[in-house]
Amino acid sequence: MTRYFTEDHEWIDVDGDSATVGITQYAQGQLGDIVFAEVPAAGATLKKGGDAAVVESVKAASDVYAPVSGTVIDSNAALEGDPALVNSDPEGEGWFFKLTLSDISELNSLMDAAAYKAFVDGL
Amino acid sequence: MREEDEFELEPIEILELPLDAWHRDKGARMVEFAGYHMPIQYEGIMAEHIWTRENAGLFDVSHMGQLMLTGDGAAEALEALVPGDISALKEGKMRYSLLLAEDGGVLDDMMITAAPMGLYVVVNGAVKWDDMGYLREYLPDEITINNMEDRALLALQGPKAVDALKRVVPGVDALYFMEAGSFFWGPKTDPEPLWISRSGYTGEDGFEISVPATHAQKLADQLCAQPEVKPIGLGARDSLRLEAGLPLYGHDMNPELEPVEANAAFAISKRRRAQGGFAGSERILEALANGPARKLVGLSVDGKMPVREGAPIFAGDMQVGVITSGGFGPSVGAPIAMGYVDAGHNAVGTALAAEVRGKRVSITVANLPFVPHHYHRKGVNA
Numbered sequence: 187m188t189r190y191f192t193e194d195h196e197w198i199d200v201d202g203d204s205a206t207v208g209i210t211q212y213a214q215g216q217l218g219d220i221v222f223a224e225v226p227a228a229g230a231t232l233k234k235g236g237d238a239a240v241v242e243s244v245k246a247a248s249d250v251y252a253p254v255s256g257t258v259i260d261s262n263a264a265l266e267g268d269p270a271l272v273n274s275d276p277e278g279e280g281w282f283f284k285l286t287l288s289d290i291s292e293l294n295s296l297m298d299a300a301a302y303k304a305f306v307d308g309l
Numbered sequence: 310m311r312e313e314d315e316f317e318l319e320p321i322e323i324l325e326l327p328l329d330a331w332h333r334d335k336g337a338r339m340v341e342f343a344g345y346h347m348p349i350q351y352e353g354i355m356a357e358h359i360w361t362r363e364n365a366g367l368f369d370v371s372h373m374g375q376l377m378l379t380g381d382g383a384a385e386a387l388e389a390l391v392p393g394d395i396s397a398l399k400e401g402k403m404r405y406s407l408l409l410a411e412d413g414g415v416l417d418d419m420m421i422t423a424a425p426m427g428l429y430v431v432v433n434g435a436v437k438w439d440d441m442g443y444l445r446e447y448l449p450d451e452i453t454i455n456n457m458e459d460r461a462l463l464a465l466q467g468p469k470a471v472d473a474l475k476r477v478v479p480g481v482d483a484l485y486f487m488e489a490g491s492f493f494w495g496p497k498t499d500p501e502p503l504w505i506s507r508s509g510y511t512g513e514d515g516f517e518i519s520v521p522a523t524h525a526q527k528l529a530d531q532l533c534a535q536p537e538v539k540p541i542g543l544g545a546r547d548s549l550r551l552e553a554g555l556p557l558y559g560h561d562m563n564p565e566l567e568p569v570e571a572n573a574a575f576a577i578s579k580r581r582r583a584q585g586g587f588a589g590s591e592r593i594l595e596a597l598a599n600g601p602a603r604k605l606v607g608l609s610v611d612g613k614m615p616v617r618e619g620a621p622i623f624a625g626d627m628q629v630g631v632i633t634s635g636g637f638g639p640s641v642g643a644p645i646a647m648g649y650v651d652a653g654h655n656a657v658g659t660a661l662a663a664e665v666r667g668k669r670v671s672i673t674v675a676n677l678p679f680v681p682h683h684y685h686r687k688g689v690n691a
Contacts, residue, residue: 218544219355221637221644222614224666240666242615244354244637245544269613 190253190293191302197277198253200293208281209241209250209272212306217243220272225261225282232256232285234292239282241272254292256285326371327461327522331529335540343434345372347543354544358639361511361549362680365467366541367532370510374437375460375519378444379427380452387428390447391421392568392587394578398423403487403506406576407568408432408440413589414564415571416443418556422489422506427453429489429504431462431517433558461525465532466515466541466549468683473535474505474516477528481505481516485687494528503528510546512553512682551645552638554607554677560618561605561633561647569596570649572605572677603630603651607679608661610635610644611671616663622648622672623662629654632663638679645679646672 187201195213199206214220222242232238232252239250261283264271272280287293297305324345326332332339337348348369350357360366378387384396393406403422407415417436422429432440437456444454465474475482478494489506501524509515520528532538547557556562562571567589569577574597581587585594596602610616615637622630635646646663654661657676662669 218350219353219639224614242637244358244548244639245349247615247617266613 189299190296191299191305192251192253192296193305194251196250196253198293198296200287203290204259204284204286205254205256206281206284207238207250207253209276210302210306211276214273214276214280217241217246217248217272219244220269223262223265223269223272223282225265226258228258228260230258232258234289242269250282252285253296254285254287255289256287258283258285260284326369327525328369328371328529331526332369332540335533337540337542340543342543343372345434347372348540350542350544351540354542354548355639357539357541357545358548360539361467361541361545362513362640363468364539365465365470365473365515365535365537366511366545367529367538368464368466368541368546369461369525369529370434370464370517370546371461371522371525372434373462374430374432374434374440375457375462376430376432376437376441376444377424377427377455377457378430378448378452379455380449382449383428383452384423386448386452387421388581388587390444390588391419392577392581392590392593393421394580395421395428397578397580400425401488401490403489403508404576405573407562407571407573408443409568409588409593410564411588413567413592415558415562415566415568415573416440416564418558418562418573420506420508424489424504425491429519435559457519459522460519461522463518463520463525463529463532464509464515465518465538466509466511467513467537469537470513470515471685473532473537474518476535477531478503478505478518481507484516484685486514486684488687507685510553510555511549512555512678512680513549514683514685548636548639551634551636551647552640552678552680553682554647554679556605556647557634566605566649567593567596567601569593570601570603570605600652603649604655605633605647606650606655606657607675607677608632608635608646608648608663608672609675609679610646610663611673613644614665614670615644616646616665616670616672620648620663620665622650623664623669624654624659629661640680645675647677650674
């Protein structure tokens with residue numbers, strides 16, 4: 187399994203042609219207390235860079251973008267009852283959705299962990 | 310404006326508050342607000358909000374304008390522009406009021422206190438320069454408007470604010486809600502006078518303290534050294550005031566709306582209702598007599614998804630209003646909102662819907678405040 191990152195602070199764990207998506211530790215820190223998360227339903231088709239989910243802090247709503255194109259196969263039902271999972275474990279239990287990738291080559295444009303760390307350090 | 314002129318404009322400089330470095334030292338995340346770098350949060354909005362409701366929170370609100378109006382007849386002159394009975398204000402008493410445009414639209418909301426020197430007026434930071442220009446234009450020349458830029462403004466809010474502040478500034482516990490006075494702080498040999506009111510923007514008991522900017526850090530340090538006190542950012546200030554049902558100027562009030570629509574009819578004093586004679590009084594008194602065409606109301610929200618400013622409000626297929634403030638209420642434990650709703654649809658209990666990202670969310674017109682006020686009112690408290 188390989189983890190990639192976007193400049194919009196999503197992470198994506200890729201396993202063959204399926205993947206799990208969430209937001210990074212850095213993103214949850216910037217957003218603050220998460221009070222609501224809206225995840226896409228299974229079957230939804232996502233386009234790389236398009237709106238995929240919404241995460242709301244006390245203060246504001248933020249979009250979560252699809253790191254790659256694909257079809258949603260599952261979403262994290264636990265976020266409905268406990269949206270604070272995105273704060274406590276953003277890169278684990280606080281995942282947003284799983285999808286099957288429609289174009290694996292899109293991964294080439296994403297960052298690996300080292301590149302993402304350098305990107306965040308530069309912000 | 311010609312295009313080349315645009316490029317000659319200097320970028321607007323974001324200003325620093327007297328406590329800028331102090332906030333950063335305390336771990337604040339700074340954002341731009343009202344032309345200043347301001348702390349939005351320290352440890353987190355939720356924790357800061359709850360801390361203030363249970364203990365005491367220190368807010369730096371030095372971005373707000375502190376004006377002193379002096380000159381004979383200042384109160385009477387100001388009454389041409391506000392709907393409150395200012396000339397009847399006794400020294401040390403304060404009143405919430407509204408700065409009115411000629412057509413009765415609300416230009417700002419403000420606190421007016423009868424101070425020994427004159428009228429001490431606290432206005433919103435985002436519109437303070439406009440307010441000063443408007444006051445200068447409409448008040449007679451013999452009334453002096455002093456913008457007290459050399460003073461910082463700190464708010465200490467919460468049920469334990471009185472315990473913390475009276476240790477630092479003895480005697481402040483004698484004030485009741487909406488009273489103010491001068492108090493000495495510091496060593497007896499070289500005391501500093503502070504102007505302190507028992508007022509605030511959280512719905513809790515608390516104080517607002519006007520202090521020379523040069524002394525603001527020392528006072529903030531002394532207050533934060535009290536076990537009840539933590540610094541609180543703008544984020545929690547917003548969620549606290551929303552739960553308290555208090556409007557935010559520029560969002561819940563604007564120049565197109567008159568005070569009755571803005572749910573601020575209480576700010577129109579009895580004598581002024583009878584006599585009129587303030588900017589827009591014809592329109593405003595008409596709205597008082599016949600009811601406003603729309604009104605700012607509280608809205609409780611079904612489910613967990615917040616509805617935010619700008620979301621349209623529907624009764625069936627018909628749009629009947631718009632959300633002007635919305636978010637999550639940490640003490641309520643649910644999303645809450647305020648918005649304008651047309652007459653006929655704005656009675657408490659009316660079921661409506663807000664549209665968020667193309668989906669309808671059930672909302673209900675609710676009593677304000679969402680969280681009861683805990684003011685230290687004269688004759689009420691034990």
